[in-house]
Amino acid sequence: MKQKTLATIVASLLATTAMADGKQVTIASWGGSYQEAQSKALFEPAAIATGIEVKQESYGGMSDVRLQVETGQVTLDIVASGSGSAARAGAEGLLEELDYGVIDVTDFYPTLYSKYCVGGDVFSTVFSWNPEIYGADGLSSWADFWDVEKFPGRRAYRGGVAGALEPALMADGVAPEDVYSVLGSEEGIERALDKIRELRPFIDVFWTSGAQHAQLMKDGEVDMTTGWNGRFDNAAKDGAKVTYTFNQALLDYDCFGVPKGAPNRDTAMAFLAEISKPEYQDDLPKYITYGPTNRAAYATGVIDAATAAALPSSPENAALQLPISLEWYAEWETIAAEMYQEMLTE
Template sequence: MKLKSVLMATALSGVALGAQAQEVTVMSWGGAYTKSQVEAYHKPFTAETGIKINSVDADNPATPIKAQVEAGNVSIDVADVEFSDAVRLCDEGLIEPIDLSMLPAAPDGTPATEDFIEGALQDCAVGSIVWSTIYAYNSSNVDGTPTTIGDFFDTEKFPGKRGVRKSAKATLEMALMADGVPAGEVYDVLDTPEGVDRAFAVLDRIKDDIVWWEAGAQPPQLLADGEVVMATAYNGRIFNAAVAENQPLEVVWDGQILDFDLFVVPKGAPNKDNAMKFIAFSTDTQRLADQASWISYGPARKSSGELVGLFMDGKTQMGPHMPTAAANLENALVNNFEFWVDKDAELNERFNAWLAN
């Protein structure tokens, strides 16, 4: 009888340990963005399920996936990636297909497949936010008021260093818009050798004044420290610095480039089932609205919009700070995901060669 009790206790303790060991490793971009996810997704998910979240960050969470999958040593369960990376990783068989039927309906019963905005649901990815690359300036260090994308590339009118992401994507599109190419024609122009040459010619104008950045937390810091007077940046990072940290930073929406971030699960993820539970939980109507109260990225669900209210300071209305606000869309470009899936390697090779000269 005693032996039976010991065996029973051992078995029960094994079950308890198994429950405690449940976890999900989520890789994101760091800074204010990861904080918004921790508050809106991670903490409530753990509270509801008991599953622990290991939060890790990278300059670009898509980068480690290929190496980990090919090495058969995957430590990431969920990664937050840009749209073109999600499509490419799916095409290469490096991430898991996602059963969209697992996603919860909107509060009024609208199926998830009809509630997410167009493009936000893919075979291997579920969108969470709409964000944009904008440029911003430090009003303490700029004489006058920059208002157009052309002003970013005009160092005679607005002298000083410029912070630019060390990447062809978004940088080339902004250069063409600054050179007078209408937003609707940018990708047609960039799809030609002459168009690529034209974009690099615009970059040549400011090459000696560029300070390159790679992580999203860098542009607000460069601006605040006075190392640059203007910088391309992710709109939510500038919002956080300006509103939460009271930095004198201003966003210029003209020429913004809209994009999605989506959740993916690498092939061979050690906690695949829990990863899928996390994605379903985190992309429901309320969670996406909750994230938008921490950072100014638009929710990927239509039904979340009306639930977005005040920033966590309790006084700042989030709506006007969203890239999708009507006033901010007057000269906006939607990132052409298919273009970058096809052209990413080629244009970044040209970009890196230009950097080296």
């Protein structure tokens, strides 16, 4: 009790000091149920604990950061990013190197942080379907998603390159462990694009945000789509007819970066240190079924066994998936994105 009281007093003093200093950060994420979960589990509690004023925005990704950095008009202090996009943005000089003397990643999974981005959650890119049409067991592979004769219906697919090429190659018979070797050339990328071209006449929507692909299933506009597992879980809670499998899913993580020239760089580092603590990360699965990147979050007692079993980073689920290759995205994403957009405009 004394320790708890002392901790409370210290937190209050720190908060008061921070507020007196007028410290603030502007955080940009992707909106919808995802940003709402981040806000409830991470941003709002950390703001109270530290006294740092948090302003939230929704944004369109690293293209927005690039514009701000290139024009010298940086207004964002922290941005949520996919791991691959962050790797490429860091290589381009769009992100600050993170201060791991301030941000403690001692208990992080070693693959879930980098020089430019610290992991915020673990998620999976999956294929989902309407169980009332295809049954609860429904589809079991990307080959099934491509099989329009066995599984006719309206489809949606990713409108950006991240997480779009790997499923196409697996649907084309490439073993998961060989996917990135095949994608390591323009010929391999073209092979994946050809497979998407094969499916394109049956794709009703190329989605561009997590909120969009979840809404497509909620509204019944499509019968199956690719997307992010947590978005589908939240949609199901809201009454959407949607289910999915982790088999052949892409195991990935979202992270937080600091744009180059952020106006509140040091405060951003301190805030990232706060939300990386296990006592915040263990709350995230309450709001969206994404796993924590801090292993200590599993030891706080907040995440029960049943919840842990449904998270992408649980050992059983992770074993079914293809981990995203940050090295591939850092080297090839720019070229692949151009080729992908050309394919979409053909």
